[in-house]
Amino acid sequence: MINKLVNKIKATGAPIVVGLDPMMKFIPEHIKKRAFGELGETLEGAAEAIWQYNKEIVDHIYDMIPAVKPQIAMYEQFGIPGMIAFKKTVDYCKSKDLVVIGDIKRGDIGSTSEAYAVGHLGRVAVGSNSFYGFDEDFATVNPYLGSDGVKPFIKVCREENKGLFILVKTSNPSSGEFQDRLVKTESAGDRPLYEVVGEQVAKWGEEHMGEEYSYIGAVVGATYPEMGKILRKVMPKSYILVPGYGAQGGKGSDLVHFFNEDGLGAIVNSSRGIIAAYQQEKYASYGEENFGQASRAAVEDMRKDIAEALNNR
Amino acid sequence: MINKLVNKIKATGAPIVVGLDPMMKFIPEHIKKRAFGELGETLEGAAEAIWQYNKEIVDHIYDMIPAVKPQIAMYEQFGIPGMIAFKKTVDYCKSKDLVVIGDIKRGDIGSTSEAYAVGHLGRVAVGSNSFYGFDEDFATVNPYLGSDGVKPFIKVCREENKGLFILVKTSNPSSGEFQDRLVKTESAGDRPLYEVVGEQVAKWGEEHMGEEYSYIGAVVGATYPEMGKILRKVMPKSYILVPGYGAQGGKGSDLVHFFNEDGLGAIVNSSRGIIAAYQQEKYASYGEENFGQASRAAVEDMRKDIAEALNNR
Numbered sequence: 001m002i003n004k005l006v007n008k009i010k011a012t013g014a015p016i017v018v019g020l021d022p023m024m025k026f027i028p029e030h031i032k033k034r035a036f037g038e039l040g041e042t043l044e045g046a047a048e049a050i051w052q053y054n055k056e057i058v059d060h061i062y063d064m065i066p067a068v069k070p071q072i073a074m075y076e077q078f079g080i081p082g083m084i085a086f087k088k089t090v091d092y093c094k095s096k097d098l099v100v101i102g103d104i105k106r107g108d109i110g111s112t113s114e115a116y117a118v119g120h121l122g123r124v125a126v127g128s129n130s131f132y133g134f135d136e137d138f139a140t141v142n143p144y145l146g147s148d149g150v151k152p153f154i155k156v157c158r159e160e161n162k163g164l165f166i167l168v169k170t171s172n173p174s175s176g177e178f179q180d181r182l183v184k185t186e187s188a189g190d191r192p193l194y195e196v197v198g199e200q201v202a203k204w205g206e207e208h209m210g211e212e213y214s215y216i217g218a219v220v221g222a223t224y225p226e227m228g229k230i231l232r233k234v235m236p237k238s239y240i241l242v243p244g245y246g247a248q249g250g251k252g253s254d255l256v257h258f259f260n261e262d263g264l265g266a267i268v269n270s271s272r273g274i275i276a277a278y279q280q281e282k283y284a285s286y287g288e289e290n291f292g293q294a295s296r297a298a299v300e301d302m303r304k305d306i307a308e309a310l311n312n313r
Numbered sequence: 314m315i316n317k318l319v320n321k322i323k324a325t326g327a328p329i330v331v332g333l334d335p336m337m338k339f340i341p342e343h344i345k346k347r348a349f350g351e352l353g354e355t356l357e358g359a360a361e362a363i364w365q366y367n368k369e370i371v372d373h374i375y376d377m378i379p380a381v382k383p384q385i386a387m388y389e390q391f392g393i394p395g396m397i398a399f400k401k402t403v404d405y406c407k408s409k410d411l412v413v414i415g416d417i418k419r420g421d422i423g424s425t426s427e428a429y430a431v432g433h434l435g436r437v438a439v440g441s442n443s444f445y446g447f448d449e450d451f452a453t454v455n456p457y458l459g460s461d462g463v464k465p466f467i468k469v470c471r472e473e474n475k476g477l478f479i480l481v482k483t484s485n486p487s488s489g490e491f492q493d494r495l496v497k498t499e500s501a502g503d504r505p506l507y508e509v510v511g512e513q514v515a516k517w518g519e520e521h522m523g524e525e526y527s528y529i530g531a532v533v534g535a536t537y538p539e540m541g542k543i544l545r546k547v548m549p550k551s552y553i554l555v556p557g558y559g560a561q562g563g564k565g566s567d568l569v570h571f572f573n574e575d576g577l578g579a580i581v582n583s584s585r586g587i588i589a590a591y592q593q594e595k596y597a598s599y600g601e602e603n604f605g606q607a608s609r610a611a612v613e614d615m616r617k618d619i620a621e622a623l624n625n626r
Contacts, residue, residue, distance in 0.1 A: 021425070023424065024438070024439070032440075036440060041439045041440030041441060041442045042439060042442070042444070043437075043439065043444050043446070045439060045440075046437075046439040071421075071425055071428075073419070073421055073425045073426070073428035073429045073432070074425070074428050076428065076429065076432045076433075076446065076447075077428040077429070077431045077432035077437045077446055078432070078437055078439075078444075078446060079400065079432065079437075079444070079445075079446030079447060080393070080396055080397055080400060080446075082432070082446065083393055083396050084393055087392070087393060105419070105420060105421055105455075106386070106418070107418060107455060108384075108386055108418055109483060109484070109485035109488075110485060111336065112334070112384055112386045112387070113386070115384075115386035115387050115389065115390040116386045116389065116390070118390045119386070119389045119390035119391070119392065119395070120389075124356075124359075124390045124391055124392075125337070126337070126354045126355060126356065126358060126359040126391075127345075127349055127354030127358075128354060129354045129355070131355070131356050131391075131392070132392075133356070133389065133390055133391060133392030133393075133395065134389075134392060142418075142420060142455050142457055143457070143491065144455055144456070144457040144480060144483075144491060144492065145480070145483050145485060145487070145488055145492075146483075146485065146487035146488050146489065146490035146491055146492070147487040147490060148485040148486060148487040148488070149485070149487075167457060167458070170422060170457075170458050170459075171422070172422035172423060172458060172459065172461040172462070173461060174458070174459035174460040174461040174462075175422075175458055175459050175461070176459065177459035177460060177513070178456065178457060178459055178506065178509070178510060179457070179458075179459070181494075181496035181497070181506060181509065182496060182497045183494035183495060183496050183497075183506070184494070184495045184496075184503065190497065193491065193494060193496070193506070196491070196494065197491060200490070
């Protein structure tokens, strides 16, 4: 799956993943009105609005981007109907040949991590049958519990030709509280925890290679470009998923450090910057009805911003 | 909700939470046969078997214990039907007046953590209505992303009278890879990361008190009793959820360090030790058909084991 992702990034010229994180305040009124008209102001109505909203965005941008990243929390908050909308979104994006990164940030131990891995990336056995539960292509994973938590995911990825992005340094303001703590290491003195985690990701990465890159990647926030620079070197074979571009404050020029010399090695996420583009002044002329076209324009602008930054480095 | 938990622990004399982590290999053949007979060897069939299995166990033990802890991964692996079984289990346990700890180990940033919090502990707004998605009483939370990830959960707990158990030191063998790393602190020299996390939990705990204890608790594995001893002192007002008893190797005598002098402050989880008791030689005489009675006997033995250990300290 990492090979497919890399090939699609090359083909589109867009190292971009669009975060399908549908908050109700992003969804145009006419979509909500229709969904609530049919199903009421219920969890089912909300889930229908989310699904219609996602579908129209995907229909407008699927040919320009390699991948989408639905954030499962935005679906899970609507209970079972929300989870059904998540699954429909995953399936629809795959039918459009998009690589689907499930932003699930799961992480547990042993058989429990295995259950998450099986549910999101692999197949669960039922008697003599087996079934895909949610069937994303990649998943994000939280490493706080150590190797026991990550290895079951890696096993399923190997079997199913899928991949991971492991949280190393997240984009949020307080990510440093624990991730930046200086820790003692045996050989290399005091170093921040995220570097220690990054080294472990690099090790897992080298052991699990696709063609050019590993299918074990990392998450490093765009909001910390200097740390990105270091982590890029620590994990040369790992793709870095970079959240925090746009709304969270990351700029195109901050991103160059996350890419290797070959122009590959990073994929930058934007969520509301794309899916709620129509709400920005810059794209307001499209109007709420044409929110899909506004998203398409925003993807094109983001592609150019990154390409320019890479050309100017 | 922490007051309810403490009062129920006092009333039952059982500082025990039963992990409803239904693996297919635990479920008696006659239940699987019936469920698969009705719905086939499908995700729906598996979910029905899980639900029937849970229900029978809960019916046999609900009067002896204060709380249950369904591990959501064990349901999530069966996709949407699995999530429906999770929700049915939560609702049924609440109807039996059990405190339900959702073992979800979620954790993300800002609005995303808020979505998880709202979905599992609070209400999500849909137009002018609001709905509970999964509606557990407590949830487990992963702190790797820092305060940004935890505060939205705390906010919902305050509004909804619910609570958290934050991962501090997990029970698995490799939990030390990151959690035990010695980190520099400003005032107190080099200390393991789990202590630093524990201090933060204590701080949150003191700011969010129930009557005797805080509704912000911690997870500390039974497999690390020495660390439990230290963390007990670091977080005097936080309830400690202690996994790792029984199947993972923790013994009654290891547990005493997790309790305060008042005999409170800890709640010990057992999952397969209770729900699959009928598969142990000790309870084999009950037979597979009477697995619920075997579970009841196992709860009683666990209660005695902990009470004796506390009496002998």
